[in-house]
Each structure stands twice: as structure tokens, then as C-alpha cells.
Amino acid sequence: MDPLMHITYFGLGKGAMVLASGDDPQGWSSANEQDTRLHGYTLELPVLEPSNPQEAKDMTIEAFKISEELHAPVILRLVTRVCHTSADVTFGPIRKIERRPVVFSSFMDAYFKAMMAKKAPIPFLHERIHRDRMPKMREISNNFPYNRLEMDGDEKLGVISTSVCNLYVDEALSVLGLEGKVAHLKMGMSNPLPDRIIAEFVDSLDEVLVVEETEPFVEHNLKALLKDLSPGLKLYGKESGHIPLSGELNTSIVAEALAKITGKPYSRYTQEVSSLIAEYEPKITARLVTLCAGCPHRATFYAAKRALARLSGGKFIGVGDIGCYGLGASPPLMAFHHILCMGGSIGLSNGIAHTGIDVPIIAYIGDSTFFHAGIPSLIDAAYNGAKITVIVMDNGVTAMTGFQPHPATGFTATGRPAKKISIEEICRACGVEFVEVVDPYDLKGTEETILKALEFPDASVVIARRLCATEQVRRWRREGITPKPFIVDPEKCTGCKLCITTFGCPALVWDEEERKTRIDVTLCIGCGVCAQICPSNAIHSPGGD
Amino acid sequence: MRGKKKTLDLMIAGVGGQGNVSASRIVGTALIEAGYKVSIGETFGMSQRGGAVVSHIRASKELPPPPLIPPMGADIVVGLEPMETLRTVLHYLTPGGTVITSVRPITPPEVNLGQAKYPKVEELLEAMRKLASKVISFDVYELAARAGSLQSANMVILGALSATGKIPCDEELLKKTIAERWPRAKEVNLKAFELGRDEALKQLKGE
Ligand SMILES: Cc1ncc(C[n+]2csc(CCOP(=O)(O)OP(=O)(O)O)c2C)c(N)n1
Ligand code: SF4
Secondary structure, X not given: OHHHHXXXXXXXXXXXXXXXXXXXXXXXOOOOOOOOHHHXXXXXXXXXXXXXXXXXXXXXXXXXXXXXXXXOOXXXXXXXXXXXXXXXXOOOOOOOOOOOOOOOOOHHHHHHHHHHHHOOHHHHHHHHHHHHHHHHHHHHHHHOOOOEEEOOOOOOEEEEEEOOHXXXXXXXXXXXXXXXXXXXXXXOEEEOOOHHHHHHHHHOOOEEEEEOOOOOHHXXXXXXXXXXXXXXXXXXXXXXXXXXXXXXXXXXXXXXXXXXXXXXOOOOOOHHHHHHHHHHHHHOOOOOOXXXXXXXXXXXXXXXXXXXXXXXXXXXXXXOOOOHHHHHHOOOOOOXXXXXXXXXXXXXHHHHHHOOOOOOEEEEEEHHHHHHHHHHHHHHHHHHOOOOEEEEEEOOOEOOOOOEOOOOOOEOXXXXXXXXXXXXXXXXXXXXXXXXXXXXXXXXXXXXXHHHHHHOOOOEEEEEEOOOHHHHHHHHHHOOOOOOOOEEOOOOOOOOOHHHHHHOOOOEEEEOOOOEEEEOOOOOOOOOHHHHHOOOOOEEOOOOO | OOOOOXXXXXXXXXXXXXXXXXXXXXXXXHHHHOOOEEEEEEEEOOHHHOOEEEXXXXXXXXXXXXXXXXXXXXXXXXEOOHHHHHHHHHHHXXXXXXXXXXXXXXXXXXXXXXXXXXXXXXXXXHHHHXXXXXXXXXXXXXXXXXXXXXXXXHHHHHHHHHHOOOOOOOHXXXXXXXXXXXXHHHHHHHHHHHHHXXXXXXXXXXX
């Protein structure tokens, strides 16, 4: 936000800037439901909200045009159901744009001149936004082609929706048989609200339902407008309890709200289906996500827990971070107790260490996360003497978000070769004196090194380096190599189940009838780590070793 | 009260890593070729890592459909794992719809750890039969192995889907889409497709 708060005052000079921000109502793959539109309000910038992939493409072009016109950034606010939807998209003509650098007078120039003239620089710049940009933004919103009114004029009930909710409303109206009977304002630009369109919309209506994700952003701003436009209008939405205040919406939720307002009957399930759900759902077990078969993170966690068991009888404080290895918190590994946000692990560990608590403190941070936000707090740890052990979970990719490269991979986001930045050299340059690299598939070696790191009197780093198993399989496939699953010898397996209860690779399946472990050949990639764990030497490679 | 349906709604359920997202892309691409507006939404945790994944494939001749199929809205549910198939069928299958499912369980970690029990596959199928007019079931991995690669399980299920005649694009179009998408794995994939199709045709005739 800091750079944006400045850019919004100074403006862009020349060129254009579009900020695409993906919000995640329901937190499908996030830990919060941030609503970027509120940032748009704070920044006093336009916010566009496409409802599907086609509009996302088309509105991006609009966003650039608006940005050029206003000399200010434009926010393209997306939600999960726009980002995670694939659909057919029709392209317009693709313009070839000559890109050349342009020199323009410096911001500071204008800034100091203004400061000299007005003796109050910041309010001057802010005042300019309200005087010049805001009225223009309002005009753009009133003329924005994606702020669309669908009404005949004789409706009494209307719905205002934004983004993907436009589609839910359409479908809910159709499910309830209310098509054409309810006025609908589909809004593609929600900051600022198109006041003239809204005035026209509410003019003949008695009641309006607002459907939006996630905060009541339109609802609040609409209330402010209605005070003058139509104070008697009945407004339904999040604050009236018709639409939930958190979580993702869908067609059913909208249909329920409309049913409540109109008195139309609606239920998600028929009696028959409801009773089948009641009968069978309890028998279906949950399926929590877990680290992949062969995942090097699992081996690292296992080895670290062994080391901690030896050092302190298993007493420790573990702090995780954001990435696949975040899954190390679940059973049977239960490798750490705390996790906050991307890059939070080392900072949290620092804080815990400075309380003077007398148990080993171990932080797990992914290679990509380390580059993103781990380095300043590692310097803090080394400089301020926080006795923590940091394990860099170096799987060679940014796995969780789709195997993107990072600065140690040797190629850029566009696939261009680049110089590899060494994690170990960075750690040493941060002032850490204990820096070792291990291969997590070597369980014993990893355990010994982590133990040494935990015993080190200052901050220490162990880099657990082994390619992500899923990326490995992808690369093998490209080379025509198929994984060779390991085998459990039923003669030797005693059924102690240690491989499952302490390690828990998903390829290790417990056969309840035989009371032995077996290996699921569709999942096992032949990493061989479980073979190092089995106390009875029952697990071996297809070749027998 | 339910208004007239304007979309063809198909769901593919499975476990992350089974290839159901790729399978849904194939169906989606073929439907676009066949002249439909298509949207594919996905509900998933972290799909690559063993969680439940469901693709919502919606096709319409008119407007682009919303990304998620409403409850009881799916004309067809296809599943690569029997418990995941039922999870989806219970909430989404339109009574009288069609189900195609694999019968080979992928055991969730909770079950291996002894914290939960995996239901009997026969019981899962019985529940599906209570809602569906037709349930086609077989082990996708057995057929995929016969085709030459376990990775082709998702192609087996597409073959079976094409046999139902319930989606408005023909078998050849699906096969063409598959061949173009993975030229190097073309042979295995198409073999898997055929095996799935033959098995489904056999079961459809048997009824
Ligand atoms: C501030 C922030 N930016 C981006 C993300 C999205 N994100 C989640 S996991 C992840 C990558 C993690 O990569 P890495 O640390 O290498 O771990 P891996 O998944 O490879 O184990 C990203 C970028 C986020 N959660 N928070
Ligand atoms: S994608 Fe890679 S890093 Fe992530 S859980 Fe799977 S093997 Fe581990």
C-alpha cells in the first residue's frame, strides 16, 4: 500500500498502470477474504469488477484507457470465480504497440514547486484528487459500458450486483421464474458508484437487494447516495441479513434471498435428496489435503522431528510458513505450531526467541518464500542474537502456486536463463555462521545436521534441498521416464504401522483386512524414504534393494 | 419451484492429481468446437495435493453460464474415485441423471491413520443408484494400465462419457481434442479412451 498511497497523489506522469488483484471470498486458497475495493476507496482510484473471463479480458483494455485518461492507476478487482474459471474468450484485433522509453519531468520537480507555492504539499496533492480526478471518475462510471441497467420500468423490486454475482443473480431469477420481473443493475465499476445510473434505477423502485462479495462496499456507498435520492427505499443486503457478511456467494444463496423478499418458494434440495444426504453424508469421510507422495518436505519434517526428539525429548516450538510445507502441521507430522503469513516464520521465531523461552525454536520457510520475505528477518535474527534454527525447504520451485521459477532456479518468469542466486551465500551474508545443505531423502544425514544446527549457540540455517516430487514426475514424463513404485514385502511387514503413523506418505495404504501396509502404485514415485523408516526392512525397490 | 434449465451441466469429481482438471479441459474445448459457450469452474482445496477436486463444466447456446453448478443441477456426474463421486452426486446430481464412476478407492490420510473408515464401495454405488437413472462403474486404473499408462485414467473416463451419448459433441471430436492436446501420448490416451468407451457401451447394453 505504501507505494500506492504515493502514486495516487503524484499520478503516473505518462503511460498507464493497471493493478489486477485477485480476492478470494471463502478463502479457497487464502487465509483471508480481503476485499480490494476498500483499498480502491482509500486510494481514491477507480475499481473495475469483471464478471467472467471474457469481461476480464475486455475490461483490462478499458482499465488501461481509463488509466491513461486519469494519469492514475486503475484497479481490476477479480474474485476466485473469475480467476479460477476457464471459458471461451473472443479476442478483438490485437494492436501492436511500439514501446519506447519517454522522459518526463520528475515528480519531485512538480512536488517542490507546489510545496513552495502552497507551503503545504500533501493537502495540495490530495485536494487535487478531489477537485480533478474524482468528478472525472464519477463521469467515467456513469458512462462505463459495463454498468448496465436491465429494466422495463414497471418493476418494483431491483437487484444491484457486481462481478460474478451478476451471473448468480441472472440464474437465481431464472430458477425462481422471475426473469423480466425484477430490475437488475449489473455493475462493472463499483468505485465510484455511477450516481446518475443509480438515480435512474431507484426512481421507480420500492425495494432493492444488493448482491456483492465480500464486504458491503456497494451497499454502504449506496446508502449514502440514497439518503438524498430515495430515503424511503427499502434496502436489502448484508446488513439486513439477506446476504451473508462473509464467504463466497452462489446461485442458491441469491435465490434464497430473493425468495425471502418475494415470498416465492425455493429450497436447494428436494425432500428425497435431503434425506439421501442425511443418510449417506455421515458415511463419507473428509479428505484433507496432504503433502504428495515422495514430497521432500515430508522427509525433512520427519528428520527434524527425530532430531528434536533426541535433543529435547520432542519439546520445541515450531513455526511454519506459506507454501506446500504449510501442510506439515497436520497429522502425523505435526511439525509446527504457528503459522501466520508469507514470510512470517523467521520473524515470529525471532520474537519467540527474544522472550527467553528455553526450548528449541525451529522455523520452516520455503525457498520461494525465503526470497520473497525471509531475508530481512534472518538478518534480524543473526544481528540481534535470536537463537533459532531455520530450515529452508528448498524444493527448487514455487510449488504450491504452480511450479513457478524463483531466483535460485536459474530461469526467469518468461523462461529466459538467468544467473542463479545462492541461498547459502545469502544466509552467510546475512551473518548466519551455521549454514549447511542436506538432501532430505537421506533421512539419517538430514537428522544429524539438523541436530547440530539446533545445538549451535546462535541462529543457524539448514537448507533441505531436493526437487519437488510432483515437478520431478513432470520432468520425468517429458523424458519418457515412468516412476518405479516401491513394494512392501507382506512376509516381512509386521503391521507395526510406523510408516503410516509417523511418516504418513499417501502412497502408504493400510490394509485393514491383512493388517499390513501396502503401497498404492498409482501414487508411489519410488523415492525410497519409507524404506529407511521401516524397522523390519519390509519395504524395498522393485529391484529388491 | 424451478425454472427451465438452459445449460448442459456436467461434473467431474476426483482426487487432486488424478487428472480431472485436464479431462474437464478436453470436454470444455470439444464443446466450444461444437458451438457452445462453455465455462469450467473448479472447487478444490489444493488440487495437486490429494484433496477433493470437482470441476463444474457448463455449456449453453446462449449466454456464458455462471461458473458453479447449483445443487441438484448436474445432468451427469463423472467420478475418478468412488467416494468423491458420491460426495458430488448427493449434492449435485439432478435426480434421474447419469453417473459414471471408478470403483477403485484412494484412501484419505485420515483412513490410513485409523481416524476414519472408508465406506464399502458397494454401499457407495447403491447410494448413487438411488438418485441416478444409470450408474456405469469400473476400475479406471485397471483399464488405464491395460492402455499402457496409469496416467491415462482420466482418458478412460472420457471414453465412457462419450458412450452415454449425453453430451452434445461426438466421440471423434473428443478424440481429436485429446490427440491435439498431448500429441506424444496420443496412442496411449486414445487406447484408454476406447477401452473406457467399450466398457461403458457393454454396461449400457447389458441393462
Ligand atoms: C503475500 C503473499 N503473496 C503470495 C501468496 C501466494 N502463495 C502461496 S504459497 C506461495 C509460494 C510458496 O512457495 P515456496 O515457499 O517455495 O513453497 P512450496 O510451495 O514450493 O513448498 C505463494 C506465492 C501468499 N500466500 N501471500
Ligand atoms: S507439489 Fe511438490 S512440494 Fe508440493 S506437496 Fe507435492 S511434492 Fe511436495
